[in-house]
Amino acid sequence: MNRNSHIRTHFDSRVILSFVAILLLSGIILAFRVNESEPCQVEQIKVQASAYKVGEIITFSDYTENAHEWKWDFGDGNEASFRSKVVHQYKEPGKYLVNLWVNKNCNITKLLDIKPAEDIIDSTLLPRFYAPKIAYVNEPVSFIDSTSHAKSWEWRFGEGEKIDAIDKNPSYTYKTTGEKTVSLFVNDDIKYVSFHKVTVLPAKKENTPISRAEIMRETSTSVVNDFLDRIPEAPASELNEKQATTVNKSKKPEETIEVPELDEDKLAGLIAGIAEDKLSFYNFTRFFCKDHLPSVQMDEKVVSLHYLNNSIRGKKIKIKSVSMVRNKENNCISLIIVDYKRKGLF
Incomplete structure (x- = not known):
């Protein structure tokens, strides 16, 4: 009797099931990799802005079909955003590269050129102050601020670049003649500054009337009229006599x-x-x-x-x-x- 005829082949069912499971898992992984390798469908980043300037609210949007995950990097060091539509503000002018990742593997960029913001001057915030049109060398001049919202002051009276006073209503004595430009800005806001012209005449000479010809040599006609309105009502000679009489009677220093x-x-x-x-x-x-x-x-x-x-x-x-x-x-x-x-x- 042939002994080989009694040999039987045996297959374990658990081995077969393991091979089937491995085959299915490989198929799933392969399908996932094929899906991941699909070409990027994002065409461009949608940006809405009126002027692309510092401080402006800029809207960024993505409408990619089948997109489910987003990551925005605005190129200025701020935190990323993770929605399909976001807003952002740039604080400094310059060029910024915006990056968008869709579904993790799809990336697209856009370069933005952000311009400086234009200062809009509100005339109601400008300082308001009184300054005379005429002043004299070595004679104190009073300046009066009437700015309702002012809390601090910086005055320059036109004889140098330095700050001359920080009081609300200062007094200043000019040392040189000529037309001076008085400037004032309040609350440390240099954007809002007001100016006033003051014509400084030579120091008054005691007992010497100032003639119209002398005034004309120092300033313009419009300022002359203002100065003449401020000349004492009585003639200079009469005033000097009255002052001399008063000094002699009272024996007071001049x-x-x-x-x-x-x-x-x-x-x-x-x-x-x-x-x-x-x-x-x-x-x-x-x-x-x-x-x-x-x-x-x-x-x-x-x-x-x-x-x-x-x-x-x-x-x-x-x-x-x-x-x-x-x-x-x-x-x-x-x-x-x-x-x-x-x-x-x-």
Whole structure:
């Protein structure tokens, strides 16, 4: 009997199942790799912006079909974003390379050129201040700020580049003649700065009247008229005689100036007396330092005391407010600020 006829072939079913499982897994992996290797379908990055400037909100969008995952890098070092539509702001001008990854393996870029932002000046934020049109060498000049939102001040009075004062209402003494440009900016915001021209004349000479010819040599016609309005009402010779008599009687040093007592309520009453034609201009000037008559700010302009007298005398007016500024050196009133309105139609 042939013994080989009794040999039987045996296959284990578990081995067969293992081969089938491996085959299926290989197919799945292969299909996944084929899917991953599909070409990128992103055509371009959609960008919405009006001017591409610093601070502008820029919108980035992707509408790739079958996209389910996004990663945006805006090229400025900020954190990435992970949505199909995002917004971004650039803080500095320059060129930025924007990168977008879709479904991890698809990448596309776009170069943006961001321009500097244009400063938009709000005129309501500009400083507002008073400065005289005429000043004299070696004579203190008062400056008054009326900016409602100001919390800090930087004044330059036109004789150098340095900051001359940081007070709200400073005083300054010019050392040289000529036209000076006064500048002020507030709250440390250099964008908002206001300017004013001041013509500085030579120092006044005692007992020497200033002629019109001398004034004409120093400044323009418009400033001349303003200066002539501020010349004392009495002739210089008459004033000098009166001052000499006063000094001799009182035996006071020549530099001493008699400062009349006057507060704002009394000043308002005096102005009302002029309007009612009950107070003469001569008696009105007696309440101010001799040869140091103040200027007057009214109707948004600065005028002489004589101009105020002519403007309101015999007129029906209602005084809203009256304030005054005194010279820090001699305590004389240097500026009167009047706010009033006329009654009736005329």
